[in-house]
Structures are given as C-alpha cells and as structure tokens.
Amino acid sequence: MRTTKALREDYRRMDSTWPRPLPQATFQELKSAAIRLRRKFHPRSPKWKMKIVETSGNRHGGRTSRGWGINPECGWDSMVHHLSHFIAGGHHDGHLQTEWAMIKHVRESGWLEGNLKREPKPDAPKASLIERRAAKAQRLKERAERELKAAEKRLRKWTRKVRYYEQRAA
Ligand SMILES: [Zn+2]
Numbered sequence: 120m121r122t123t124k125a126l127r128e129d130y131r132r133m134d135s136t137w138p139r140p141l142p143q144a145t146f147q148e149l150k151s152a153a154i155r156l157r158r159k160f161h162p163r164s165p166k167w168k169m170k171i172v173e174t175s176g177n178r179h180g181g182r183t184s185r186g187w188g189i190n191p192e193c194g195w196d197s198m199v200h201h202l203s204h205f206i207a208g209g210h211h212d213g214h215l216q217t218e219w220a221m222i223k224h225v226r227e228s229g230w231l232e233g234n235l236k237r238e239p240k241p242d243a244p245k246a247s248l249i250e251r252r253a254a255k256a257q258r259l260k261e262r263a264e265r266e267l268k269a270a271e272k273r274l275r276k277w278t279r280k281v282r283y284y285e286q287r288a289a
Pocket residue numbers: 200204210
C-alpha cells in the first residue's frame with residue numbers, strides 16, 4: 120500500500136510535466152480538447168450527453184447544474200484535472216495514471232500550441248426580406264407551372280376518351 124505521502128509526491132511529479140507557464144486557452148479550445156480526451160480515455164462510457172458550459176470566477180469547472188463546466192481562466196491543467204476525476208474517480212493510483220496519460224496526450228497532440236483553435240464561422244449573409252419574398256414568389260410560380268402541365272396532361276387524356284366514346288356511339 121502506497122503511503123499518502125508517496126502518492127502526493129507522484130501528483131507533484133505529474134504536475135511538473137506541464138510546461139510552465141501554460142499557454143492561455145480559449146473556452147473553444149478546452150471544449151474541443153475535453154471532447155477528444157473523453158472519447159480517448161473513456162471510450163466505452165455512454166455518449167456524453169452533458170452540455171459543456173463555460174464558467175468563470177471561482178467556478179473552476181466540473182459538474183455544474185447547467186452541465187459540464189470549463190473555466191478558461193483556470194486553464195489546461197484545471198480542465199484536465201476535473202475531467203480525469205470524472206473518468207477515473209478520486210485521488211488514487213488509477214486516477215493518477217489516467218491524468219498523467221491525459222496530460223501527455225495533450226502535450227503530444229500540439230493542442231498547447233493552438234492546433235485546436237478554430238476561427239468562428241462568419242455568419243452567412245442574411246437574405247433581406249425582399250430577397251426572401253422574391254425567392255418565395257419564384258418557388259410558387261414554378262409550382263403553379265408544374266400543376267398547369269399536369270392539368271394539361273389530364274385534359275388531353277380525357278379529351279381522347281370522350282372522342283373515343285363519341286365515335287363509338289356514332
Ligand atoms: Zn483532484
């Protein structure tokens with residue numbers, strides 16, 4: 120049985136594997152990383168239905184009433200620490216191993232260098248009211264043309280039938 124002290128030493132050694140100072144992360148980067156880490160280190164868990172929400176101030180993250188919290192002010196190490204507890208439970212050797220592997224994965228994936236950064240998508244230019252009405256008029260005109268063609272086809276068919284019976288009767 121490992122003494123608490125030895126375990127605490129290992130946690131300290133693990134923490135020292137983070138490069139310091141850690142680069143600032145955005146909520147979007149941490150969220151992308153959390154989704155990937157959970158998939159990699161907890162693949163058999165049911166699909167993570169918790170909404171990932173941004174927290175701030177002294178809400179450091181983890182389970183919240185609104186979902187799974189990530190506080191970008193607290194940074195990479197805090198996000199990984201909370202997530203590793205979610206995956207591996209409290210402080211013990213198994214948890215230490217999981218968190219250590221997660222830290223290694225974060226470092227080796229280039230995430231600290233920013234390769235999860237995504238530019239927000241520019242909004243599609245909003246069609247004006249006039250443009251939307253013009254598009255609707257076009258759609259309804261095309262539908263009317265299709266209906267007219269179908270009606271003409273029916274008219275030709277029944278005209279032929281009528282002519283047939285008139286000739287028969289003659
Ligand atoms: Zn902890």
